[in-house]
Every structure is written in C-alpha cells, then in structure tokens.
Amino acid sequence: xxxxxxxxxxxxxxxxxxxxxxxxxxxxxxxxxxxxxxxxxxxxxxxxxxxxxxxxxxxxxxxxxxxxxxxxxxxxxxxxxxxxxxxxxxxxxxxxxxxxxxxxxxxxxxxxxxxxxxxxxxxxxxxxxxxxxxxxxxxxxxxxxx
Amino acid sequence: xxxxxxxxxxxxxxxxxxxxxxxxxxxxxxxxxxxxxxxxxxxxxxxxxxxxxxxxxxxxxxxxxxxxxxxxxxxxxxxxxxxxxxxxxxxxxxxxxxxxxxxxxxxxxxxxxxxxxxxxxxxxxxxxxxxxxxxxxxxxxxxxxxxx
Numbered sequence: 001x002x003x004x005x006x007x008x009x010x011x012x013x014x015x016x017x018x019x020x021x022x023x024x025x026x027x028x029x030x031x032x033x034x035x036x037x038x039x040x041x042x043x044x045x046x047x048x049x050x051x052x053x054x055x056x057x058x059x060x061x062x063x064x065x066x067x068x069x070x071x072x073x074x075x076x077x078x079x080x081x082x083x084x085x086x087x088x089x090x091x092x093x094x095x096x097x098x099x100x101x102x103x104x105x106x107x108x109x110x111x112x113x114x115x116x117x118x119x120x121x122x123x124x125x126x127x128x129x130x131x132x133x134x135x136x137x138x139x140x141x142x143x144x145x146x
Numbered sequence: 147x148x149x150x151x152x153x154x155x156x157x158x159x160x161x162x163x164x165x166x167x168x169x170x171x172x173x174x175x176x177x178x179x180x181x182x183x184x185x186x187x188x189x190x191x192x193x194x195x196x197x198x199x200x201x202x203x204x205x206x207x208x209x210x211x212x213x214x215x216x217x218x219x220x221x222x223x224x225x226x227x228x229x230x231x232x233x234x235x236x237x238x239x240x241x242x243x244x245x246x247x248x249x250x251x252x253x254x255x256x257x258x259x260x261x262x263x264x265x266x267x268x269x270x271x272x273x274x275x276x277x278x279x280x281x282x283x284x285x286x287x288x289x290x291x292x293x294x
Contacts (some may be wrong), residue, residue, distance in 0.1 A: 055161075059175065063196060063226050072194035072246065073226045102223050103205035105173050122227045122246060133225070135170040142174060146228035 049138060050093050056140040057082055064119070064144045074127055074144040076119040088118060089143055092130045107135045119145030147242075147253040149261040150182040151202070151269060154195045164286075165279040172286060173201035174225055177273055183231075183242070188249030190231065190242060198225055200273075203266040203291060209233050210259045213240060267292045 063070045066078045076085070096112030110132040117126040127145035135141055157178050167176060177199045183190040202222075209220040213235040222231040229246040240258045242251040253261075270291035273280055280286045 070194065070196050070226075072192055072224070072229060073196065074228065102221070103201070104208045105201065105205075105225075106169050122229060131228070133174070135168070139170075141170055142226060144226055 050089060050132070050134050051137070051139045052086060052089065053139060056142065057085070059141075060085065060143055063142070066119075072122050074119055074121055074146045076145055077117060080119075085143070088114070088130055089132055089140065092132055092143075096130075096132075101133065105133075107133060107141065109133055121146055147185045147251055147257065147261060148182060149265055151199050151265060152180040152182065153177060153199065153272065154179045156195065159277060163279075164277050165282045167283065167285070169285050169289070172198075172289070173204070174198055176200055177269070183251065185251040185253065188247075188251050190244040190247050190249070190251060192224070192229070192244075192246070196226060199269055200286075200289070200291065201225060203262075203269050204289060206262045207266055210262045213255065214259065 062068060063073045064076055066075055066080065068075060091114075092112035093110050096110045098108050098110050101107045101109055111129060112132075113129045115128055117128055118130060119127045121127045129146050130143060131146055132143040133141040159176075162171060162175065164176065175198065178196045179199050180193045180195060181191060181197055181199075181202055183192075205222050209222060212218075212220050213233060217235040217237070219235075220233045222233070224230065229244070232243050232245075234241045234243075235255065238255055240253050240255050242253070242258075243249070273291075
C-alpha cells in the first residue's frame, strides 16, 4: 500500500517535476542555446547542406588547384581531386565554425582546421585550414586552404 | 596615395549572362583584375589578376563610410585568400597596411574617401561601356556603384 501510494503521488507530481527539470536545463544551458541560434558557433544541421555546382568546382580548380597559375591564392595539395575536395568541404561544413560573410558580401563563411596540411598559403607555408564561402542559397561559391 | 584598378584581359565574360547574374556572382566571379594601391615607398598593390573589382569597390566604399562615422579599424578580406588590407582611422588620416606586403600607406581621410568614390565611378563607367547588359541587371543597378 505504501509503495502504491508513493507511485500515485509521483505520477500526480510528474508534470510539475518535468517543468522544474526543463527550467533547470534552461537556466544551466540557456546561453548555449542562444549561441546556437546566433549561428556563430554551431548552426542547425539543415542549414549545413552546401550545394556544390559544376561552376563552383571549375572556379576552385582555376584558382586553387595545385597547378593553377593564379597568384595570391591558396593552393590545395598535389593529389586533390573533385571527390576529395567534396569530402573536405562536407567535413568542414559539418564540423567547422560559421560566420557571416564580411565587407557587405552576402552569404556565410565556414572555416575548419584539419590539423594536417591540405595545401599551401599564399606565402608558401603549409595550410591546414579550409575556408568555404556559400551564398544565401547555400550554394558553394569558393573554397581554399589557408 | 594612388588607388586604381586594372580589369583582367583573361576574364571570360561569355560564361555568364551579365543581365541576370546574382549578387554573389557579381561579387566573386564578375570583372576580375588587379588593384593598385601605393604611395611613396610603399606598394600594397595586388597584381593577382583575379580580384573581383566590383566587390573591391563596394567593400572600400563601405569601409570609407564606416571610418567617416568613427575612428577605428576596418578590414578588407580578399575573396580567394587569407590576405587582408587593414584601414585604421587616426584622426584626420587613414593608415592602410596589408598582410601580404610590408609598409603603410598614410593618407588624409578626405583624399581616401574621394579616391574610393572615383575608383567606383570609373569602374562602373568602364563596365557599362564594355558590357551594357550589366545596366539591365537589377541586382547590379541596386549596388549603385557610382553613388556615394
């Protein structure tokens, strides 16, 4: 009888207890929830789908492929392929930091440090980070090591 | 200070319809070239051939507007590399430095703002003369390159 009575009171108290726990979570983790909504750290997974067009790939190959003659632009390491570039982009977008584009440009920038060389900077030093620029429609505009 | 630009002769404008391209295209793919930025012994020019000049003109205009309101720092990020240009308002002057070249360019703020306006106007005129279809692009019109 004693156990049954306790069980009943626990069930009756279930909704208020849930409310208390929700409140505790909001107080303790509220700042992180706001940060996620700001898009400065993590962004919603649905927004992390980047459309990679053929034109963007051609642009990146012209500027940033190992054999590209373009000066003042980071270059990917020898052996890069379109498939491996897609993998780098997907990993960076899934795990990297997002920030709004700068200088009034539309869209967002993702940056991710692979902790291993993926190319070279403009001064010829090894580059381990990837910067990805996407349009407001989440279309890839450019990507380069730095 | 000498601030100027040079359109790339290798730009293949036939790959896109300039009357309909979106803002992201205008700021990343259209009208690439070089920028010339130098004074006395310092040369911060970027002769890389790929710098999107519409974007450069718009960004500099935004930087000049920000520095007109208050002293402080504004940074231009190049679109295809980690290189930056830094603009620091110090009283009546602007101190310009680049991450990719040594030295500083120091210029009176009114001169800086006027040269930024001139660059945008000249670029707008040259682009419309060479590619009149840009004039019918509402996105390009909305950028108002010659205003400001």
